[in-house]
Amino acid sequence: MATAKHSSxxxxxxxxxxxxxxxxxxxxxxxxxxxxxxxxxxxxxxVLIPALHRAQEIFSYLPTEVQKFxxxxxxxxxxxxxxxxxxxxxxxxxxxxKHTIEFCLGTACYVRGAAKLIEKAExxxxxxxxxxTTDGLFTLGSLRCVGACSLAPVVQIDxxxxxxxxxxxxxxxxxxxxx
Numbered sequence: 127m128a129t130a131k132h133s134s135x136x137x138x139x140x141x142x143x144x145x146x147x148x149x150x151x152x153x154x155x156x157x158x159x160x161x162x163x164x165x166x167x168x169x170x171x172x173v174l175i176p177a178l179h180r181a182q183e184i185f186s187y188l189p190t191e192v193q194k195f196x197x198x199x200x201x202x203x204x205x206x207x208x209x210x211x212x213x214x215x216x217x218x219x220x221x222x223x224k225h226t227i228e229f230c231l232g233t234a235c236y237v238r239g240a241a242k243l244i245e246k247a248e249x250x251x252x253x254x255x256x257x258x259t260t261d262g263l264f265t266l267g268s269l270r271c272v273g274a275c276s277l278a279p280v281v282q283i284d285x286x287x288x289x290x291x292x293x294x295x296x297x298x299x300x301x302x303x304x305x
Contacts, residue, residue, distance in 0.1 A: 149184050150195065156180045157199045170200045174210055178217055187218040223258045223265035225303045227283050232271030234278035239293070243279055244268075246293040250300060263304065 157177055162169045177200065181192050188211050190204075197204040211217045229235070229244050244255060247266060251259050258265040274280050277289025281299065288299055 146185075152184050153181050153192070153195065154199065157196070162200070170202055171206075174200060174202065174207065175214075178207070178211060182217060187221050189219065221258065221262075224263050225284050226265050226267060227281065227300075228267045228269045229255075230270075230272045230274075230278070230280040230282070231268045232275065232278075234275035235271075235280055238278040240279040242293045243281060243291055243296060246296040247300070250297060264300075 160173045160177065162173050174196070177196050178188060181196060182188055185192055190208075193207045193211060194204050196202075197207045200207075211219060227247060229240050229247075231240055244266075248254055251264055251266065253259045253264065253266055255266050255268055269282065272280050272282060272287065274287060274289060277287070279291055281288045281291050281296075283299070283303060288295075291299070
């Protein structure tokens with residue numbers, strides 16, 4: 127597999143309007159500190175996931191421009207970087223809201239009314255599952271199972287778990303985060 131040529135020009139922050147140069151500089155400092163031999167493909171691949179984790183910490187998500195930046199710096203194909211990003215559920219390619227609401231869709235939660243909770247939140251926030259509200263405050267998502275079946279249905283907001291939630295409780299729960 128041929129790799130893209132690495133050059134200092136390729137690894138600089140993109141010259142797009144609104145590009146956050148400080149964030150790219152922070153990412154570049156991290157990537158430079160990885161001390162990977164440019165000729166060692168296995169070594170460059172080995173640091174890809176830590177590089178993506180750090181980039182997501184810095185940018186909150188991994189847009190195409192950031193993926194290209196990492197690919198250029200690690201001398202990898204953009205398609206290889208994107209393949210890793212799209213494979214792992216943890217990595218996000220869209221900007222997330224300030225708060226992440228996740229509805230458990232495991233069997234117990236689903237049977238006990240998770241769909242009604244989702245309908246209520248979507249109606250209130252005017253966003254669908256997988257979307258971010260227009261004000262950027264909430265991103266709606268789902269989880270397979272949180273392992274709290276006795277508390278079904280479960281909703282997590284920013285990692286805080288709410289158990290035995292009813293559709294009627296959704297407005298009060300959301301209000302805690304709308305302040």
